[in-house]
Amino acid sequence: xxxxxxxxxxxxxxxxxxxxxxxxxxxxxxxxxxxxxxxxxxxxxxxxxxxxxxxxxxxxxxxxxxxxxxxxxxxxxxxxxxxxxxxxxxxxxxxxxxxxxxxxxxxxxxxxxxxxxxxxxxxxxxxxxxxxxxxxxxxxxxxxxxxxxxxxxxxxxxxxxxxxxxxxxxxxxxxxxxxxxxxxxxxxxxxxxxxxxxxxxxxxxxxx
Amino acid sequence: xxxxxxxxxxxxxxxxxxxxxxxxxxxxxxxxxxxxxxxxxxxxxxxxxxxxxxxxxxxxxxxxxxxxxxxxxxxxxxxxxxxxxxxxxxxxxxxxxxxxxxxxxxxxxxxxxxxxxxxxxxxxxxxxxxxxxxxxxxxxxxxxxxxxxxxxxxxxxxxxxxxxxxxxxxxxxxxxxxxxxxxxxxxxxxxxxxxxxxxxxxxxxxxxxxxxxxxxxxxxxxxxxxxxxxxxxxxxxxxxxxxxxxxxxxxxxxxxxxxxxxxxxxxxxxxxxxxxxxxxxxxxxxxxxxxxxxxxxxxxxxxxxxxxx
Numbered sequence: 001x002x003x004x005x006x007x008x009x010x011x012x013x014x015x016x017x018x019x020x021x022x023x024x025x026x027x028x029x030x031x032x033x034x035x036x037x038x039x040x041x042x043x044x045x046x047x048x049x050x051x052x053x054x055x056x057x058x059x060x061x062x063x064x065x066x067x068x069x070x071x072x073x074x075x076x077x078x079x080x081x082x083x084x085x086x087x088x089x090x091x092x093x094x095x096x097x098x099x100x101x102x103x104x105x106x107x108x109x110x111x112x113x114x115x116x117x118x119x120x121x122x123x124x125x126x127x128x129x130x131x132x133x134x135x136x137x138x139x140x141x142x143x144x145x146x147x148x149x150x151x152x153x154x155x156x157x158x159x160x161x162x163x164x165x166x167x168x169x170x171x172x173x174x175x176x177x178x179x180x181x182x183x184x185x186x187x188x189x190x191x192x193x194x195x196x197x198x199x200x201x202x203x204x205x206x207x208x
Numbered sequence: 209x210x211x212x213x214x215x216x217x218x219x220x221x222x223x224x225x226x227x228x229x230x231x232x233x234x235x236x237x238x239x240x241x242x243x244x245x246x247x248x249x250x251x252x253x254x255x256x257x258x259x260x261x262x263x264x265x266x267x268x269x270x271x272x273x274x275x276x277x278x279x280x281x282x283x284x285x286x287x288x289x290x291x292x293x294x295x296x297x298x299x300x301x302x303x304x305x306x307x308x309x310x311x312x313x314x315x316x317x318x319x320x321x322x323x324x325x326x327x328x329x330x331x332x333x334x335x336x337x338x339x340x341x342x343x344x345x346x347x348x349x350x351x352x353x354x355x356x357x358x359x360x361x362x363x364x365x366x367x368x369x370x371x372x373x374x375x376x377x378x379x380x381x382x383x384x385x386x387x388x389x390x391x392x393x394x395x396x397x398x399x400x401x402x403x404x405x406x407x408x409x410x411x412x413x414x415x416x417x418x419x420x421x422x423x424x425x426x427x428x429x430x431x432x433x434x435x436x437x438x439x440x441x442x443x444x445x446x447x448x449x450x451x452x453x454x455x456x457x458x459x460x461x462x463x464x465x466x467x468x469x470x471x472x473x474x475x476x477x478x479x480x481x482x483x484x485x486x487x488x489x490x491x492x493x494x495x496x497x498x499x500x501x502x503x504x505x506x507x508x509x510x511x512x513x514x515x516x517x
Binding site: 024025026027029030031032033034035036037038040041044047048079082083086089090091092093095096097098158159160161162163164165167168169183184187188191192195196199200201 | 234235256257260261263264267295296298299300307310311313314315316317335338339342345346349350352353354356357377380381382383384385386387388389390391392393396423424426427429430431433434436437438440441444445449450451
C-alpha cells in the first residue's frame with residue numbers, strides 16, 4: 001500500500017530508506033528532456049506574453065526552473081539552464097550569445113530552490129507554513145534577485161543597456177519573474193508534487 | 209515522412225509535389241523544395257552561429273541593419289512562411305520602446321554627454337546613439353536566430369548537432385526536448401477541447417478565473433509528462449539504449465539519421481566562407497578596433513550636424 005505523499009513528513013520525503021537503491025537512469029534523462037520541453041513552452045509564452053525589452057513583465061519560466069530542481073535535483077538544474085537557451089531564441093527575447101551568458105544564473109535560479117528544500121527539509125507539496133516560507137524565500141525571491149542581478153550585468157557587458165539603466169532593468173526583471181513564480185510555482189507544487197513524489201523520476205538526493 | 213536527401217534524384221512530377229509540400233519547422237513552415245535543404249544541416253547550423261554571433265563584433269548600426277536585411281533576404285530565398293514572423297512584431301516594437309525609454313529616463317551622469325533640448329525633455333546624444341546602435345545589434349542577432357528556427361526542423365538540429373560530434377545523450381536530450389515542446393502544446397489543445405466539449409465557456413469567465421484555469425491546465429500536463437517519461441524510458445531500455453550511446457558488448461551504435469545526409473562540396477565551401485568571415489570580423493574588432501560605434505557614417509554625420517567633437 002502506498003503512502004499518501006502529502007501525509008509524509010518533510011524529513012520522510014527526502015530520507016533514503018534502508019535497502020532503497022537510487023541510481024540515475026534513462027528515466028531521468030527522458031524526464032530532463034520532457035521537463036525542458038515544458039520549460040520551452042512556458043518560457044516562450046512568458047516571453048511573448050508581456051514583453052518589456054529584454055525582460056518580460058510575466059516570465060513563469062522561473063517557476064519551472066525552481067520546481068525542476070526541487071523534484072529532479074541536478075536534472076532539473078540542467079533543464080533550468082537548457083530551456084531558456086531555446087525559449088529565448090524561439091521567442092526572440094534574447095539572442096543566443098546573451099542566453100549563453102545567462103547560463104550560470106539560470107542554473108542557479110533552479111538549483112537554489114532544490115538545495116534549500118533538501119537542506120532545510122521542506123515538503124515539496126507545501127504542507128506547512130514553514131514549507132511556504134522556504135519556497136517563497138529560496139524558491140522565488142533569492143533566485144530571482146541573483147538572476148536579475150546577473151542578467152542585467154550581462155546586458156551591460158554585451159552593450160545592450162547602459163550602466164545607468166541597469167537598476168531599472170534589474171527591477172523589471174526581478175518583479176517580472178518573482179510574481180509569476182510565486183503564483184504559478186505554488187499551485188504546481190501544491191497539486192503536482194504528490195504525483196511526482198510517487199513517480200520513479202523523483203530525485204531524493206542530487207542525481208537519483 | 210521520409211527525408212529528402214540532397215543527392216536524391218527528383219523527377220519533374222515529384223518536383224511539382226515537392227513545391228506544394230511543406231516541412232514543419234520549429235516556428236513555421238518551409239517548402240521541402242526550399243534551396244536551404246540543398247545544404248547539409250550542419251552548414252545551416254554554421255550560418256546560424258555566424259548570423260547570431262557576428263553582430264557581437266560589430267557596433268556599427270548600418271552594418272547590423274544590413275545583416276537584418278541579409279537574414280530577411282535569406283528567408284525569402286528559402287521561401288520561408290513569413291506570416292509566422294508576426295509573433296515577433298510586438299517584441300521588436302516593445303524592445304525599442306523599453307530601450308529608448310530607459311535611456312531617456314536614466315541617461316547617466318557623464319559630463320561629456322551632449323544635451324539636446326527637445327520641446328519637453330532633454331536627451332543626451334551619446335547614450336541615445338549608443339542605444340540606437342545596441343538596438344540594431346540586437347535585431348541583427350535575433351534575425352539570425354529567427355532565420356534558423358524558421359527554416360530548420362527538430363530533425364535538422366539533431367543531425368547538425370551529431371555532425372559536430374555532440375555526445376549522444378546531449379543531442380538526444382535537445383532533440384527530445386524540442387519534440388516534447390510540440391507534444392506539450394498538442395496535449396494542451398486536447399485538454400482545452402475536452403473542456404470545451406463539456407461546455408466550458410472561457411469567454412464568459414472573469415480574467416482572474418481565466419488565469420486560474422490556465423494555471424490549472426498545468427496539473428494534467430505534468431501528469432501526462434510523468435507518464436510519458438515512464439513510457440519513453442521503457443521503450444529506450446527495451447531497444448538497448450544507454451546514456452552513453454554505446455552498445456552493450458562494445459562499439460558505438462550506428463547513427464542512422466546522420467547517415468541519411470552527406471556533406472558535399474558546396475557545404476564545405478559555405479562553411480569555409482562563414483568561418484573566414486566570422487574570424488575576420490572578430491580579429492578586426494578585437495585587435496584593430498574596427499566596426500566600432502565611431503565608424504558609423506550616421507554617427508559621423510549627426511556629430512557634424514550637431515557640432516559634437
